Every structure is written in structure tokens, then in C-alpha cells.
Amino acid sequence: MEEPLIPVVPMSHTAHIRSHRKPRRSASxxxxxxxxxxxxxxxxxxxxxxxxxxxxxxxxxxxxxxxxxxxxxxxxxxxxxxxxxxxxxxxxxxxxxxxxxxxxxxxxxxxxxxxxxxxxxxxxxxxxxAAAEAAATRSSERTTLSASASASASTGVSAPASGSVGTVIAFLKAQVGDAYVMGATGPNAWDCSSLVQAAFRQVGVDLPRVSQDQSMQGTDIPLSSIQVGDILYWGGKGSAYHVGVYIGNGQYLDAANPSKGVVIQDLSGYPASGAVRVL
Missing domain, CATH: 1.20.5 (Single alpha-helices involved in coiled-coils or other helix-helix interfaces)
Known part of the structure; x- marks a missing residue:
């Protein structure tokens, strides 16, 4: 067999100089x-x-x-x-x-x-x-006044008046003899409605001024059941032309006319048309 050729590597031109040789690496x-x-x-x-x-x-x-x-x-x-x-x-x-x-x-x-x-x-x-008590009192007063009026008529002696109804009656009687003048309101001359208005004003009752309106006040009372202090009117209710106040014993007090003035009269001579009670 032929031995393989080993290539020849040319040496560096500086290889013969020791300082230019590369140091060999050791295994370690x-x-x-x-x-x-x-x-x-x-x-x-x-x-x-x-x-x-x-x-x-x-x-x-x-x-x-x-x-x-x-x-x-x-x-x-x-x-x-x-x-x-x-x-x-x-x-x-x-x-x-x-x-x-x-x-x-x-x-x-x-x-x-x-x-x-x-x-x-x-x-x-x-x-x-209070109204019931006042009504009872007024009824009693009217009864008393009516009895007194009857006694006065028989004996000729005036009976004393008491209470609210009595105050009204006493005021009216005090005006007897005053003159009647249409539209007059006292103190010495009256017409029918102004006299009634003034009488009830004495006890705090404020009535309208004219007869027609006064006939519309209070409670209607049959003429057969009238008592002292009831307002009587002549003519139709709401269209009355004359008013007066019943004072007992078949009599009423009113400002009659210019010839009579304020007088007390018998209902039998001039019957009323109706009655109202305000007390």
C-alpha cells in the first residue's frame, strides 16, 4: 500500500524567530x-x-x-x-x-x-x-198681660207690664196720643210701621221698615190663637198696607191715620187679615 501523502505546510518567514512564534496551547x-x-x-x-x-x-x-x-x-x-x-x-x-x-x-x-x-x-x-225658655216666659207674660188687661177693662185700673213683651207693650202705650205722619219715625209722630219697628227695637228685635216686609217676619199665627205682643197686619201677606200690635182683651195698638194718631182699638171694629209672632 501506498502511504498517504502528508501535505507540507510552508513555515512563516518569521517562524524561526522565537518572539514571533504563537505559543502552543496546553491541554490544561x-x-x-x-x-x-x-x-x-x-x-x-x-x-x-x-x-x-x-x-x-x-x-x-x-x-x-x-x-x-x-x-x-x-x-x-x-x-x-x-x-x-x-x-x-x-x-x-x-x-x-x-x-x-x-x-x-x-x-x-x-x-x-x-x-x-x-x-x-x-x-x-x-x-x-234658651229659645224654649224664652218662649215659655213670653207665653207666661202674655197670659199674665191678657189677664191683667181683662182685669183693667173690668176695673179701669192699668196693670203693670213685665219682661220683653211687657217692654214692647209699655213702649207702645207710652206713644198713645202721638200724631200720625206718613214716613215719620218718632219720637212724637209715627206711621204704622215705624211705630211697630221702634217698639220691638226696645227688646233687640230689628224689624224691616215697611208693613209689607213686617208681615213676612216671624211665625204665622192663626187669628184665633193670637197672644199679647203678636204683630197684626191688614192686607195680603207680603203686601200688607197696615200693621199694629195685639195688646190683649181683643184690642190692638197702632198709629191709625192722621185723624186718630196713635190709639188703642178693638179688633171687632176692624178685623186683621193675619198675624205673625216675633217674640
């Missing part, structure tokens, strides 16, 4: 450098792995964000629901408070009205009793 140096290189590579591998891990962290956090965000959203929704419920509760409580306040005001108003009605009813009852 190569090993050391290999170890160092291995260590560096290991370090780089670790660093690379660490960097990869560090680079992966944001990805991991990003993947977890939806879970965290979902939890926060749930908490926010729960808080909003709680806030809304609290607001609804406050609104409901406010409505209840307003309703209670309105009910209290209404109850207070009803109570005040009930008290007013009770007071009005009480006053009306008192007025009714």
Missing part, C-alpha cells in the same frame, strides 16, 4: 477554557431561562386579569345593588313618613272639625233651650 488551558465556556454557557442558559420566565410573567398575569376583573365587577355590581336597595329603602321610608305625616295632619284636621261640630251642636242646643 484548553480544558480550563472549555470549563469556563461551559460555565458561561450554563450561566447564559440560566439567565436565558430566568429571562424567559420573567418574560412569561406578564403573560401569566394577563391571563389572570379577567378573573380579577370579574371579581371586581361582581363586587362593584353587588355594591351598586346594595346602594340601589338602600336608596329604595330610604325612598320607601320617606314615603311612609310623608304618608304618616299626612295622616296625622288629616287626623288633626278631623279632630278640630269634630270639636267645632261638637261646640256648634252644644251652642245650638243651648240656643234651643
Amino acid at each position: 488551558t484548553i480544558a480550563m477554557r472549555a470549563g469556563v465556556a461551559g460555565g458561561v454557557l450554563s450561566t447564559l442558559a440560566v439567565a436565558g431561562a430566568s429571562g424567559a420566565a420573567n418574560a412569561a410573567e406578564p403573560v401569566t398575569q394577563t391571563l389572570e386579569l379577567p378573573t380579577l376583573t370579574g371579581d371586581v365587577a361582581a363586587q362593584v355590581a353587588q355594591s351598586a345593588a346594595a346602594t340601589q336597595q338602600a336608596a329604595a329603602n330610604y325612598e320607601l321610608q320617606a314615603e311612609r313618613d310623608a304618608a304618616a305625616s299626612a295622616a296625622a295632619k288629616e287626623a288633626k284636621k278631623d279632630l278640630a272639625e269634630a270639636k267645632q261640630k261638637a261646640e256648634a251642636k252644644k251652642k245650638a242646643e243651648e240656643a234651643r233651650r
Whole structure:
């Protein structure tokens, strides 16, 4: 066999100079450098792995964000629901408070009205009793006056008058003899209606001025049931042309006419058309 040819590498022209020769690497140096290189590579591998891990962290956090965000959203929704419920509760409580306040005001108003009605009813009852008592008193006075008038007619002695009806009769009798003047209102001259008006004014009864209106006052009384103090009228009710006052014993007192003046007359001579009672 032929031996392989070994190529001949020409030497550098400086190879014979020692200072220009490249030092040969020993095995230990190569090993050391290999170890160092291995260590560096290991370090780089670790660093690379660490960097990869560090680079992966944001990805991991990003993947977890939806879970965290979902939890926060749930908490926010729960808080909003709680806030809304609290607001609804406050609104409901406010409505209840307003309703209670309105009910209290209404109850207070009803109570005040009930008290007013009770007071009005009480006053009306008192007025009714007073009116009944006054009516009984007037009836008694009329009876007394009628009896006294009858006694006076038989004996010729004037009987004293008392009470409200008596005051009216006493005033009328005090005017007997005064003149009759149409439209006159006293104190020394009268017409029929002004004399009746003035007489009842003595006891606080305010009658209209003219005969027609005076015939519309008070309560209608049948002529068969007239009593002392009743107002007599001649003509139609509401259109009367003359008035006077019954004084008992079939007599009445009036401002008759210009020729008679204020006089006492018998009903039998000039019967009245009707009567009203204001006392």
C-alpha cells in the first residue's frame, strides 16, 4: 500500500524567530477554557431561562386579569345593588313618613272639625233651650198681660207690664196720643210701621221698615190663637198696607191715620187679615 501523502505546510518567514512564534496551547488551558465556556454557557442558559420566565410573567398575569376583573365587577355590581336597595329603602321610608305625616295632619284636621261640630251642636242646643225658655216666659207674660188687661177693662185700673213683651207693650202705650205722619219715625209722630219697628227695637228685635216686609217676619199665627205682643197686619201677606200690635182683651195698638194718631182699638171694629209672632 501506498502511504498517504502528508501535505507540507510552508513555515512563516518569521517562524524561526522565537518572539514571533504563537505559543502552543496546553491541554490544561484548553480544558480550563472549555470549563469556563461551559460555565458561561450554563450561566447564559440560566439567565436565558430566568429571562424567559420573567418574560412569561406578564403573560401569566394577563391571563389572570379577567378573573380579577370579574371579581371586581361582581363586587362593584353587588355594591351598586346594595346602594340601589338602600336608596329604595330610604325612598320607601320617606314615603311612609310623608304618608304618616299626612295622616296625622288629616287626623288633626278631623279632630278640630269634630270639636267645632261638637261646640256648634252644644251652642245650638243651648240656643234651643234658651229659645224654649224664652218662649215659655213670653207665653207666661202674655197670659199674665191678657189677664191683667181683662182685669183693667173690668176695673179701669192699668196693670203693670213685665219682661220683653211687657217692654214692647209699655213702649207702645207710652206713644198713645202721638200724631200720625206718613214716613215719620218718632219720637212724637209715627206711621204704622215705624211705630211697630221702634217698639220691638226696645227688646233687640230689628224689624224691616215697611208693613209689607213686617208681615213676612216671624211665625204665622192663626187669628184665633193670637197672644199679647203678636204683630197684626191688614192686607195680603207680603203686601200688607197696615200693621199694629195685639195688646190683649181683643184690642190692638197702632198709629191709625192722621185723624186718630196713635190709639188703642178693638179688633171687632176692624178685623186683621193675619198675624205673625216675633217674640
